[in-house]
Amino acid sequence: MNKITEIFKNNKALIIYLTAGDSSIDKTEEQILTIAKNGADLIEIGIPFSDPVADGKIIRDAMARALSKNIKLDDIFNMVKNVRKKSDIPLVFMTYLNPLLFYGYERFFKRCSEIGINGLIIPDMPLEEQDEVKSFADEYNITIITLIAPTSKERISVLARQAKGFIYFISSLGVTGVRNKITTNLSAVISEIRKVTDIPVAVGFGISTAEQACEIIKYADGVIIGSAAVKIIAENKKNTVLKLAEYIAEIKRGMTS
Amino acid sequence: MSKGKFGIHGGQYIPETLMNAINELETAYNNFKNDEHFNKEFTFLLNEYAGRPSRLYYAKNATEKLGGAKIYLKREDLNHTGSHKINNVLGQILLAKKMGKTRVIAETGAGQHGVAVATASALFGMKCEIFMGEEDTKRQSLNVFRMRLLGAKVYAVKNGTKTLKDAISETMREWSRRIDDTFYVLGSATGPYPYPQIVRDFQSVISKEIKEQLFEKESKLPSAVIACVGGGSNAIGAFYNFINDKDVKLIGCEAAGKGIDTLETAATIAKGKLGILHGMKSYFCQTDDGQISPVYSISAGLDYPGIGPEHAYLHDTKRAQYIPVTDDEAIEAFEFLSKTEGIIPAMESSHAIYHAMKIAPKMKKEEILVVCISGRGDKDVAMIAKHRGVNANE
Numbered sequence: 200m201n202k203i204t205e206i207f208k209n210n211k212a213l214i215i216y217l218t219a220g221d222s223s224i225d226k227t228e229e230q231i232l233t234i235a236k237n238g239a240d241l242i243e244i245g246i247p248f249s250d251p252v253a254d255g256k257i258i259r260d261a262m263a264r265a266l267s268k269n270i271k272l273d274d275i276f277n278m279v280k281n282v283r284k285k286s287d288i289p290l291v292f293m294t295y296l297n298p299l300l301f302y303g304y305e306r307f308f309k310r311c312s313e314i315g316i317n318g319l320i321i322p323d324m325p326l327e328e329q330d331e332v333k334s335f336a337d338e339y340n341i342t343i344i345t346l347i348a349p350t351s352k353e354r355i356s357v358l359a360r361q362a363k364g365f366i367y368f369i370s371s372l373g374v375t376g377v378r379n380k381i382t383t384n385l386s387a388v389i390s391e392i393r394k395v396t397d398i399p400v401a402v403g404f405g406i407s408t409a410e411q412a413c414e415i416i417k418y419a420d421g422v423i424i425g426s427a428a429v430k431i432i433a434e435n436k437k438n439t440v441l442k443l444a445e446y447i448a449e450i451k452r453g454m455t456s
Numbered sequence: 457m458s459k460g461k462f463g464i465h466g467g468q469y470i471p472e473t474l475m476n477a478i479n480e481l482e483t484a485y486n487n488f489k490n491d492e493h494f495n496k497e498f499t500f501l502l503n504e505y506a507g508r509p510s511r512l513y514y515a516k517n518a519t520e521k522l523g524g525a526k527i528y529l530k531r532e533d534l535n536h537t538g539s540h541k542i543n544n545v546l547g548q549i550l551l552a553k554k555m556g557k558t559r560v561i562a563e564t565g566a567g568q569h570g571v572a573v574a575t576a577s578a579l580f581g582m583k584c585e586i587f588m589g590e591e592d593t594k595r596q597s598l599n600v601f602r603m604r605l606l607g608a609k610v611y612a613v614k615n616g617t618k619t620l621k622d623a624i625s626e627t628m629r630e631w632s633r634r635i636d637d638t639f640y641v642l643g644s645a646t647g648p649y650p651y652p653q654i655v656r657d658f659q660s661v662i663s664k665e666i667k668e669q670l671f672e673k674e675s676k677l678p679s680a681v682i683a684c685v686g687g688g689s690n691a692i693g694a695f696y697n698f699i700n701d702k703d704v705k706l707i708g709c710e711a712a713g714k715g716i717d718t719l720e721t722a723a724t725i726a727k728g729k730l731g732i733l734h735g736m737k738s739y740f741c742q743t744d745d746g747q748i749s750p751v752y753s754i755s756a757g758l759d760y761p762g763i764g765p766e767h768a769y770l771h772d773t774k775r776a777q778y779i780p781v782t783d784d785e786a787i788e789a790f791e792f793l794s795k796t797e798g799i800i801p802a803m804e805s806s807h808a809i810y811h812a813m814k815i816a817p818k819m820k821k822e823e824i825l826v827v828c829i830s831g832r833g834d835k836d837v838a839m840i841a842k843h844r845g846v847n848a849n850e
Binding site: 248249250252253255259263266271272295296297298299300301302322323324325326327328330331346347348349350351352354358369372373374 | 457458459467468469470471472473474475476477615616621622625628629632633634635729730731732733734735737740742745746747748
């Protein structure tokens with residue numbers, strides 16, 4: 200079984216996002232290990248990009264902070280290598296296509312596989328544009344995560360059919376960010392997906408509280424929390440790790456109770 | 457399967473949330489682009505509302521002063537709203553109306569596209585919201601007021617470099633927030649397929665007219681057509697109907713800012729590398745780590761780190777040539793045309809004029825050089841005054 204799919208086997212999965220180099224690259228390592236220890240099942244590591252068109256202010260600012268510290272791809276690869284010595288939690292990169300193209304697709308995928316990255320989420324690479332990276336993803340065994348949006352409609356079955364690892368269902372229109380309310384009819388979309396595949400579905404965009412997470416796992420196999428975790432990192436310059444640990448544990452408790 | 461490629465460039469590198477909206481646009485455009493009724497309405501608007509055809513003016517004084525090729529100016533500055541932008545905007549708003557959309561959003565750099573969109577929205581009774589980099593709202597404050605006067609909401613974008621690049625990103629984000637009733641009127645020959653094709657088709661009226669007008673006056677083709685290039689909408693419009701006329705040189709002038717050897721430049725072909733941004737693969741100015749570089753030009757309309765995918769392809773195939781022109785050179789041309797012909801061109805267009813000044817003297821007298829004057833320079837007068845140390849508002 201795909202290492203990513205495995206996390207959904209015995210429980211509802213909690214997926215946490217953070218931006219690499221947001222505090223500093225060493226602190227990111229510490230934060231990843233903390234998130235892993237406190238109940239996350241998979242961690243999404245954001246590779247900062249200058250023009251993140253699918254991201255809201257919180258993640259945009261985190262990426263800008265990381266870039267202002269001159270974080271390079273190789274710094275991030277080295278950090279992940281260190282994480283891998285201490286944790287075997289599945290890790291996926293979230294970034295935009297340009298940094299990959301610039302680094303060289305094959306070189307990028309090869310490096311990912313060497314350091315133990317399991318998958319990749321690229322918001323500006325719709326299914327139609329995946330051909331140019333697919334052969335490398337297959338060769339180096341990196342799972343490309345399929346995103347499905349509230350606007351996907353008749354695309355859902357095509358997207359779901361080729362999905363691997365898990366399906367990232369975008370809960371709301373717009374960009375990443377904390378939202379008070381998720382208005383999309385999750386059960387309808389998920390049953391649409393279920394018609395064509397058994398691949399687990401995790402829901403992201405806008406989720407920040409244990410209450411929201413509980414509501415979502417009534418229908419879905421997991422939740423993805425991004426901006427809310429990034430906000431904790433941004434707002435707690437001291438005690439970051441402690442606050443992060445408390446937050447993740449609280450969400451996980453809520454999801455399992 | 458990737459769609460809408462020009463060689464390796466173009467494509468649809470956009471979030472899944474927007475894919476159905478872009479497919480809807482593609483279907484609608486394919487339905488209407490050859491529709492007789494649609495084209496009749498579009499031509500009527502271009503002629504009766506925007507004032508086309510625009511003049512092809514023989515610049516006798518400039519020709520004599522430079523002492524070489526005969527120089528013709530394609531006067532897009534005489535269009536309603538003062539630039540070529542209105543051509544594409546009328547086409548897209550008409551399309552939006554046919555698609556049943558009631559609200560339009562758009563990015564703008566110098567404000568010329570924003571003004572054109574606000575104008576056409578007023579005409580068509582559409583809600584209109586414009587995103588403009590905060591830096592550009594300061595450089596072009598008069599255009600901000602014009603847009604508001606026309607009933608549009610203008611947002612100053614405070615992200616990133618606070619210029620055109622960030623205005624485009626923010627308009628894409630806004631589109632993904634609200635899709636059903638909203639049409640994104642993209643202003644340059646950039647973005648995901650089918651935008652580069654749509655913008656090119658609506659702007660190709662420029663080269664269609666040049667060809668007809670020149671044939672009437674001179675009974676021949678020009679030796680070269682010169683236009684400025686940011687994203688490249690006036691240039692692709694001025695080039696398009698000449699692409700198959702292999703003897704006609706096509707020359708795009710990009711903004712070198714303070715020089716291509718400095719960091720303050722926006723010369724994408726000279727400095728850029730293959731990249732992906734704003735839905736397209738093309739050339740982009742980038743750092744050594746694949747981040748999009750902050751770029752600079754005195755002219756807000758050329759201050760963009762990328763170039764339209766069809767231009768990238770015309771460059772790859774060597775069908776067109778792209779030349780960097782600095783701020784100082786553009787200012788020299790701005791002053792030259794103002795004094796020699798009594799025509800104040802936009803700073804953007806002045807980049808093209810400078811190159812004409814450079815090559816015309818080396819050409820034969822019977823050769824013809826067509827320069828696209830993409831817009832008028834009224835919007836730039838205060839900035840030029842400031843550049844010279846004069847406060848035009850006092």
